[in-house]
Amino acid sequence: MYDFLLTPEERALRDEVRRFAREEVSSDFLRKMDRDEIVYPREFVEKLAARHLRGIRFPKEYGGRGMSWVAEVAAFEEIGCLGIALGCAFAMPSIVGEALHRFGTEEQKRKYLKPYLEGKLVAAEALTEPRGGSDFFGATTRAVLEGDHFVVNGQKRFVVGADGSDFYVVYCRTNFQPDAHKYNRISLLIIDKGPGVETEHLYGLMGCRGAGTGRLVFRDVKVPRENLLGELHGGALCFHQMMIPERLTSAAGCLGTWGALDLAVRYSNRRTAFGKPIRKFQAVNFMVADSITQLDAARGLAYLAARSVDENAPNCRRLVSEAKRFATEAAWNIVNNAMQIMGGIGYTDVYPLERAMRDQRLALIWTGTSEIMNLLVQHEYYQEVLEETYDRRKMEKDAMNPDERERCFTDEDMWKVHESEAGT
Numbered sequence: 001m002y003d004f005l006l007t008p009e010e011r012a013l014r015d016e017v018r019r020f021a022r023e024e025v026s027s028d029f030l031r032k033m034d035r036d037e038i039v040y041p042r043e044f045v046e047k048l049a050a051r052h053l054r055g056i057r058f059p060k061e062y063g064g065r066g067m068s069w070v071a072e073v074a075a076f077e078e079i080g081c082l083g084i085a086l087g088c089a090f091a092m093p094s095i096v097g098e099a100l101h102r103f104g105t106e107e108q109k110r111k112y113l114k115p116y117l118e119g120k121l122v123a124a125e126a127l128t129e130p131r132g133g134s135d136f137f138g139a140t141t142r143a144v145l146e147g148d149h150f151v152v153n154g155q156k157r158f159v160v161g162a163d164g165s166d167f168y169v170v171y172c173r174t175n176f177q178p179d180a181h182k183y184n185r186i187s188l189l190i191i192d193k194g195p196g197v198e199t200e201h202l203y204g205l206m207g208c209r210g211a212g213t214g215r216l217v218f219r220d221v222k223v224p225r226e227n228l229l230g231e232l233h234g235g236a237l238c239f240h241q242m243m244i245p246e247r248l249t250s251a252a253g254c255l256g257t258w259g260a261l262d263l264a265v266r267y268s269n270r271r272t273a274f275g276k277p278i279r280k281f282q283a284v285n286f287m288v289a290d291s292i293t294q295l296d297a298a299r300g301l302a303y304l305a306a307r308s309v310d311e312n313a314p315n316c317r318r319l320v321s322e323a324k325r326f327a328t329e330a331a332w333n334i335v336n337n338a339m340q341i342m343g344g345i346g347y348t349d350v351y352p353l354e355r356a357m358r359d360q361r362l363a364l365i366w367t368g369t370s371e372i373m374n375l376l377v378q379h380e381y382y383q384e385v386l387e388e389t390y391d392r393r394k395m396e397k398d399a400m401n402p403d404e405r406e407r408c409f410t411d412e413d414m415w416k417v418h419e420s421e422a423g424t
């Protein structure tokens with residue numbers, strides 16, 4: 001729809017993914033996932049891999065396509081229509097792959113990243129603990145270094161792909177010094193599925209079904225030291241890096257709610273009430289106006305964030321957090337409006353809207369809640385304004401000739417006026 005945003009190569013990828021989503025994923029398969037009759041959608045993963053659609057951002061030598069973040073967002077607009085569970089299966093190589101590609105040794109890339117992108121292995125990421133997800137740095141899963149291996153004990157909950165994965169990237173506490181800074185406590189380990197690694201299923205889920213979500217329990221798991229990703233106690237760096245794909249893919253997946261909106265638009269054109277199509281009622285068509293405006297605004301932010309990451313812009317982290325919050329909230333509103341427009345039939349399983357609604361509620365919570373996104377956005381923006389922009393204005397003023405300088409106030413000058421008026 002917005003082809004001018006994309007290069008010919010990115011457009012071709014988007015069209016390819018659209019065909020894939022339409023032709024390779026049946027509604028019967030999605031319904032089986034809804035009923036939890038599928039433990040993990042490995043078949044979907046293998047189909048993606050057969051078309052080189054896993055981790056399309058990563059270099060070709062590891063099985064990717066060497067494309068841009070913008071391309072990945074464009075692909076997500078199509079995959080997002082399939083629901084959050086398949087969206088997550090599509091996103092995970094981008095997230096786990098980021099850690100392996102950025103922080104992995106060449107040997108780790110050959111052993112894990114390449115077969116992962118080729119669909120021979122499946123992986124999951126384990127951050128959240130029963131103790132809490134938002135307070136990530138309080139992680140209590142312990143990895144004690146004993147000679148050439150770690151011994152891991154602890155639990156991670158809500159891990160998508162706990163069932164179905166061959167290996168996990170797991171954040172563990174490795175520094176037990178009581179005064180250790182929170183950024184110097186945690187390490188990231190690759191843990192193979194094997195002895196001592198168990199999956200438990202304690203709850204049913206409202207949405208995101210059929211994606212193997214469960215609790216991982218580690219009991220005296222021996223992990224070779226060479227499975228450390230990045231530096232010992234350097235997990236904070238990996239975490240901050242992984243949050244970019246984690247949140248950008250969350251935002252991008254939400255753009256798939258164009259499917260729900262288009263469905264409601266077509267329905268409102270055919271459904272009649274009081275002798276006319278319901279689209280003629282302003283109460284209905286204004287919901288459409290509101291939804292498409294929110295969707296386009298979400299698109300704008302998601303592509304802006306994607307481009308900023310491609311360009312390694314200094315404010316890319318803030319843009320990614322903004323996009324995550326805005327797109328997930330917009331998607332929730334879009335699906336809610338679509339259901340309202342469709343009336344009772346929208347609430348049944350005749351249409352995929354009820355799945356979209358169950359799924360989209362999760363998007364507001366996972367990969368960092370809306371509240372945590374706000375926390376990050378304000379923090380980053382305060383830093384930008386107080387440290388960087390102020391300095392830039394001051395530098396501009398210093399560079400001016402004296403006449404111009406007379407007419408130009410800095411924040412500091414204005415604050416002095418304020419102080420003298422306030423008598424402080």
Ligand SMILES: Cc1cc2nc3c(=O)[nH]c(=O)nc-3n(C[C@H](O)[C@H](O)[C@H](O)COP(=O)(O)OP(=O)(O)OC[C@H]3O[C@@H](n4cnc5c(N)ncnc54)[C@H](O)[C@@H]3O)c2cc1C
Pocket residue numbers: 124125126127128131132133134135157158159160161205207208213362365366367368369370371372375
């Ligand atoms: C279906 C599903 C799949 C998931 N998949 C994965 C996965 O694959 N891997 C993984 O590691 N995790 C996964 N998660 C976990 C998810 O990321 C966390 O649930 C999420 O980060 C929130 O953590 P929490 O549930 O512990 O809530 P809490 O951290 O306990 O937060 C509860 C509430 O308090 C608010 N809050 C907390 N701290 C603050 C603060 N400082 N300021 C303002 N408000 C605050 C939160 O916004 C929230 O509203 C998944 C969760 C679900 C439900």
